[in-house]
Amino acid sequence: MIMDFWDFFWLMIYAFFFVAYLLVLFQIVVDLFRDKELSGWWKALWILFLLLVPLLTSLVYLISRGRGMGHRQAEAVVEARRETESYIRDVATASPADQIAGAKALLDSGAITQAEFERLKAKAMV
Known part of the structure; x- marks a missing residue:
């Protein structure tokens, strides 16, 4: 059909x-x-x-x-x-503690300077 x-x-x-x-x-x-x-x-x-x-x-x-x-x-x-x-x-x-820990790891590996670490730490605290 x-x-x-x-x-x-x-x-x-x-x-x-x-x-x-x-x-x-x-x-x-x-x-x-x-x-x-x-x-x-x-x-x-x-x-x-x-x-x-x-x-x-x-x-x-x-x-x-x-x-x-x-x-x-x-x-x-x-x-x-x-x-x-x-x-x-x-x-x-991420929590502020995680952000600071990540920044500390970058500082320890030499990827960032102490001033950059302080800036990241201050930003995480806000």
């Missing part, structure tokens, strides 16, 4: 809407488990309805809880950014 252009075109349209629908379902499930105010029973009920009547339930969820989804997503992004910046700050910065 040979597929003509229009069959292929409609297959692509159906595939696009199917993938978009799966992404919406995934976002709804993630939002359900991200919501700290919703009890476990309500979460289970939403999941049950998503399994039984997925299209209607997802539309009702997006209409009734869509604004909260946006707020929870924004909070998650801010929290992830805060954790990333904290991790980078912890990893990237």
Whole structure:
């Protein structure tokens, strides 16, 4: 059986809407488990309805809880950014003692002068 252009075109349209629908379902499930105010029973009920009547339930969820989804997503992004910046700050910065020890090692090896060591030491203390 040979597929003509229009069959292929409609297959692509159906595939696009199917993938978009799966992404919406995934976002709804993630939002359900991200919501700290919703009890476990309500979460289970939403999941049950998503399994039984997925299209209607997802539309009702997006209409009734869509604004909260946006707020929870924004909070998650801010929290992830805060954790990333904290991790980078912890990893990237050496303690003053480590900086002074490194400068002392350079001084002992003769790579820097005493004046340069004092300057590095003063900079590490700030």
